[in-house]
Amino acid sequence: MSPILEGCSMPPVRSTSLATTILITSIVLSACLSKPHSQMETSLDESFPDSVNAFGDGFPDAGAPCRRLGESSATSAYLDHTRTLAGCLSRSDAEALGGEIVGHLDGVWLISIPNERPTP
Template sequence: MRIPTRTPHTLVAFGVAIALAGCGPSSEVAPASTPAATPDNAPAESVEPETTSAFAWPASLVVVGDGFPNTGDACRRIGESAATVNWLDDSASLAGCPSADAAAALGGTIVGEVEGVTLVSVPNSPATAGDGEGQGDALVEGTPYHATAQVRCEGYKGAAPGFCDAGVVRGLETGPYVEVSLSDGRKRTIFFNADGSFLTFSTAEADGTAALPIESRRDGDMTIAILGTERYEVPDAFVLGG
């Protein structure tokens, strides 16, 4: 029997095959792979921060100013309307906030919610002696006012020009306000900014004042505040004190 002769080339090929077999992957070591994206490791989507500028304030609320307690804040002062009449209080400001968190940050009492607006009653800051402009005024005995006077007024229910009793509350972070007593016992509240400039009137849908145009102008050291046909002349010294 003739035994085939192995050539050098055959031996080399056989050795390479054995070497390659020894370098194969071990059954105990899994090959490295790139994990597929899953909900856990997928990149987070960019989320735009919420802004209150786009918040739609409902028509059922009388929204006053551009922020509460400071201009630019998320909350707003809320005036009298059929939706809020049960929550108004002379000793507190009613504010509306686009979220419960913003309302809680005001430190008042959350009293309700109207069409997505959280309402919070914020106690008016009491006047403290020597604590800044308008502060330290003693209250007029038997009233909530720091001063009382008569201001020129006209136009309420067709009234001729004359004088109306008025009282002012100062020392509030949101600015002072003047309450004017009308001929039938009602009061017309005029809000001012902290610097004494006119802000707005308190109006209500129930008596039709919410639909009336509001404007103001200056005459020397006096603000002339106008609500529909009503006109009130309020001196700066009365609003801010001495």
Template sequence: MASAGRSFRAAHVFGAIMFAAWGVGSNPVGAATTAPQPFAWPASLTPIGNGYPKEGDACRRLGESPATADYLDHTATLIGCPGGADSVTVRAVLIDYRAHVVGTADGVTLISISNSFRQRPPPDRQ
């Protein structure tokens, strides 16, 4: 019986050592970890500001350029959000602002928001 207990402990210690060695091999001590890079806004879209609707948000207002000229409208604000039309950020803007996707360019989904629309209050304030 004592032999079985030692075998179990030995197997447990061996497993712990292998787990630790595997973890070290996949990310060596002192190795630099790479953080995801922030989205690099293409100059072709002439992004305006540091976020939309508020500073720090992922989307940006877009200014006039050859890439945006077909989507600009004096009755709407054109914004761009990194990623595809199915991203969480884009879907939130579409719902919150009753906006619509008008196109894509350089990895950015282009969204038109009517200037006459007033944002609905968040669900917790309705």
């Protein structure tokens, strides 16, 4: 035994409890990493500031990262009865919606989308 460790007694480390801890940690971390980046980025609705009056559970479909935007002092200039105003937290999500990007406000990309798509 090393002279430094003489007189010291340490309880034996149980390898099963260490292995269990490592296993649980691995499972938790892999669950976090398995979400696509866009879901992790937008899973918190509080990311949309109150100033844009975001509502719904996704736009254009439930679970999508963008939201419809309602009337507020910040959005009123962008509202039009013939178009839907939507907001996305990333520019790539905004571009994917189609429509016209009309602004960027408090971290939200504003997109104006025609209610009726023109027929070719």
